Amino acid sequence: MKVLVGVKRVIDYNVKVRVRPDHSDVDLTNTKMAMNPFCEIAVEEALRLKERGVASEIVAVSIGPKAAQEQLRTALALGADRAIHIESEERLDSLEVAQVLARLVAEEQPGLVILGKQAIDSDNNQTGQMLAALTGMGQGTFASRLEVTDEEVQVTREVDGGLRTLALRLPAVITTDLRLNEPRHARLPDIMKAKKKPIDSRGIDTVGLAASGYLRLERVETPAARQGGSKVASVDELVDKLKHEAKVL
Amino acid sequence: MSTLIVVEHRDGALTASTTHVVAAARALGTEVDLLVAGEGIDAVAAAAARLDGVRAVLTADHAVYAHQLAEPMAALIVACVDDYSHLLAAASSSGKDILPRVAALKGVPQISDIIAIEAPDTFKRPIYAGSAIATLSNHAPLKVMSVRTSAFDAVAETGSAEIRALGIVVDNTLSTFVGDELATSHGPELGSARVIVSGGRGLGSGENFKLLDGVAAKLGAAIGASRAAVDAGYAANDLQVGQTGKVVAPDLYIAVGISGAIQHLAGMKDSKVIVAINQDEEAPIFGVADYGLVGDLFEVIPALESRL
Ligand SMILES: Cc1cc2nc3c(=O)[nH]c(=O)nc-3n(C[C@H](O)[C@H](O)[C@H](O)COP(=O)(O)OP(=O)(O)OC[C@H]3O[C@@H](n4cnc5c(N)ncnc54)[C@H](O)[C@@H]3O)c2cc1C
Ligand SMILES: Cc1cc2nc3c(=O)[nH]c(=O)nc-3n(C[C@H](O)[C@H](O)[C@H](O)COP(=O)(O)OP(=O)(O)OC[C@H]3O[C@@H](n4cnc5c(N)ncnc54)[C@H](O)[C@@H]3O)c2cc1C
Numbered sequence: 001m002k003v004l005v006g007v008k009r010v011i012d013y014n015v016k017v018r019v020r021p022d023h024s025d026v027d028l029t030n031t032k033m034a035m036n037p038f039c040e041i042a043v044e045e046a047l048r049l050k051e052r053g054v055a056s057e058i059v060a061v062s063i064g065p066k067a068a069q070e071q072l073r074t075a076l077a078l079g080a081d082r083a084i085h086i087e088s089e090e091r092l093d094s095l096e097v098a099q100v101l102a103r104l105v106a107e108e109q110p111g112l113v114i115l116g117k118q119a120i121d122s123d124n125n126q127t128g129q130m131l132a133a134l135t136g137m138g139q140g141t142f143a144s145r146l147e148v149t150d151e152e153v154q155v156t157r158e159v160d161g162g163l164r165t166l167a168l169r170l171p172a173v174i175t176t177d178l179r180l181n182e183p184r185h186a187r188l189p190d191i192m193k194a195k196k197k198p199i200d201s202r203g204i205d206t207v208g209l210a211a212s213g214y215l216r217l218e219r220v221e222t223p224a225a226r227q228g229g230s231k232v233a234s235v236d237e238l239v240d241k242l243k244h245e246a247k248v249l
Numbered sequence: 250m251s252t253l254i255v256v257e258h259r260d261g262a263l264t265a266s267t268t269h270v271v272a273a274a275r276a277l278g279t280e281v282d283l284l285v286a287g288e289g290i291d292a293v294a295a296a297a298a299r300l301d302g303v304r305a306v307l308t309a310d311h312a313v314y315a316h317q318l319a320e321p322m323a324a325l326i327v328a329c330v331d332d333y334s335h336l337l338a339a340a341s342s343s344g345k346d347i348l349p350r351v352a353a354l355k356g357v358p359q360i361s362d363i364i365a366i367e368a369p370d371t372f373k374r375p376i377y378a379g380s381a382i383a384t385l386s387n388h389a390p391l392k393v394m395s396v397r398t399s400a401f402d403a404v405a406e407t408g409s410a411e412i413r414a415l416g417i418v419v420d421n422t423l424s425t426f427v428g429d430e431l432a433t434s435h436g437p438e439l440g441s442a443r444v445i446v447s448g449g450r451g452l453g454s455g456e457n458f459k460l461l462d463g464v465a466a467k468l469g470a471a472i473g474a475s476r477a478a479v480d481a482g483y484a485a486n487d488l489q490v491g492q493t494g495k496v497v498a499p500d501l502y503i504a505v506g507i508s509g510a511i512q513h514l515a516g517m518k519d520s521k522v523i524v525a526i527n528q529d530e531e532a533p534i535f536g537v538a539d540y541g542l543v544g545d546l547f548e549v550i551p552a553l554e555s556r557l
Contacts, residue, residue: 130353138423
């Protein structure tokens with residue numbers, strides 16, 4: 001079975017983002033970028049499926065600027081077999097990304113698509129659900145465990161209140177949650193070898209995407225900073241302040 | 250203009266999240282209808298009809314909706330949303346699952362996690378773990394949005410809306426329900442608790458994590474956790490507070506043995522009062538705390554419990 005995994009290039013999770021002085025957007029110039037952590041989990045899960053003999057081929061896909069090929073190289077170094085890069089300098093919304101991915105699904109006919117549950121830049125948490133809708137597949141969102149058989153995949157999902165298990169007919173779309181697995185790191189020899197693996201790079205104009213223009217980013221601001229930093233010296237003082245100053249007890 | 254809200258319910262009861270989503274819908278200034286789908290939902294529909302400002306409660310009562318799986322739910326919503334300008338749900342695990350599927354089927358984008366309504370087509374939402382707030386305008390014919398419930402006060406329950414059965418049944422060949430493993434918690438729900446006591450890696454073990462139960466019981470608090478505490482197995486997955494877990498804004502949030510990584514702060518920094526208990530006086534959590542106590546939690550927590 002072929003597995004398609006989404007790989008999004010995002011700001012490194014350790015970096016604090018700055019808002020541009022003109023409030024038009026955040027400023028990502030010279031910012032350290034990385035693979036979205038949930039996509040690392042998606043790649044790792046695909047690797048494990050391959051190691052178990054369930055997956056036969058892993059195709060990593062990224063839609064984004066030329067530099068997104070760095071993250072695809074990482075996926076290849078980790079063990080993806082090949083990569084597809086749809087180059088776009090424009091920022092696409094999740095629906096547009098899902099529309100592009102749906103094209104690639106039609107082309108590649110994967111048995112399983114694994115995406116992250118959310119990208120840590122936009123925090124949208126939409127793309128996998130939208131892709132499932134557009135391709136008529138079932139969806140297993142926020143997955144913390146997968147079990148794939150010939151016809152179906154059993155997905156245990158992290159939901160409010162606990163865990164829920166579903167069975168989905170294949171092909172299906174899965175989105176990863178944090179506890180699905182612990183991603184491995186790429187080893188140096190594999191990083192070298194990955195340089196020879198193929199990346200099929202094409203322009204976004206080749207996928208026939210009709211941008212809707214429905215969403216417009218009007219303004220980006222820094223939120224009001226919280227005034228913290230006060231200390232208390234003892235448990236007694238804490239309880240006293242909570243009772244008489246904050247009045248929350 | 251009118252808004253349709255997807256109602257969330259569990260164990261035959263309305264979850265608190267819906268009352269906050271209704272408040273957001275009322276801020277839009279549109280008529281508000283609620284959709285209750287499930288199996289055996291009379292009590293939920295009756296409770297939904299009592300929410301203030303609701304025009305009608307539409308029901309779809311059938312086994313195919315029993316666990317509110319995304320595939321049949323989305324098909325149902327698509328079948329009844331045509332007359333509406335806005336579609337809302339809570340940004341809960343259920344709302345996040347269902348809503349984008351509907352948006353894609355309708356060919357419109359979604360705005361996730363709105364925290365403010367500037368105009369019926371203009372909304373604010375946090376991005377980059379809350380490091381920035383984006384204002385977006387949405388020009389789609391159907392505006393699909395999930396609502397951060399902690400950003401909107403609940404509406405009162407003095408209404409009496411009309412309840413109308415839709416009689417729509419869809420089929421679902423894509424997904425089947427296998428089972429739930431739901432935690433039996435004694436305290437209030439994390440999402441709606443007035444007080445939360447949250448523990449981090451500093452607790453050191455699952456056994457130690459139970460230390461928080463005593464304080465929580467005295468305060469009538471819900472228990473929360475950092476990602477590190479959940480990853481280490483000290484606390485259940487759905488107790489994770491943060492950018493990629495639950496976002497909460499209680500009256501009082503007590504962070505115990507939590508360093509205050511930005512991903513954690515994203516989930517709790519809008520709490521009214523924040524208390525931090527940490528032995529490292531440089532820990533970033535103190536930067537957002539109204540009351541910071543530098544000390545060993547294994548001494549502080551028992552002392553706190555005895556003073557409450
Ligand atoms: C500051 C800021 C402003 C924005 N403004 C706008 C705006 O004005 N208009 C607008 O339409 N959108 C805007 N966006 C949205 C942003 O461009 C999209 O959110 C994003 O490209 C696609 O969805 P997502 O990554 O948020 O999806 P999510 O649903 O959060 O991502 C889930 C998963 O989908 C997969 N995935 C998502 N994107 C890709 C990709 N490019 N390649 C491969 N896999 C992918 C990954 O596996 C990822 O883990 C803005 C985002 C930010 C951060
Ligand atoms: C993609 C992604 C998503 C994430 N999402 C989330 C999220 O949603 N929520 C979240 O919380 N994190 C999230 N994280 C993780 C986050 O970056 C931090 O790693 C995590 O919050 C740290 O948890 P902690 O504060 O419990 O642990 P640590 O950072 O290890 O802090 C433990 C603290 O305990 C203190 N301590 C130790 N012993 C004692 C003692 N005896 N008495 C008092 N204090 C003591 C220490 O001084 C320290 O400050 C995410 C990370 C990534 C990459």
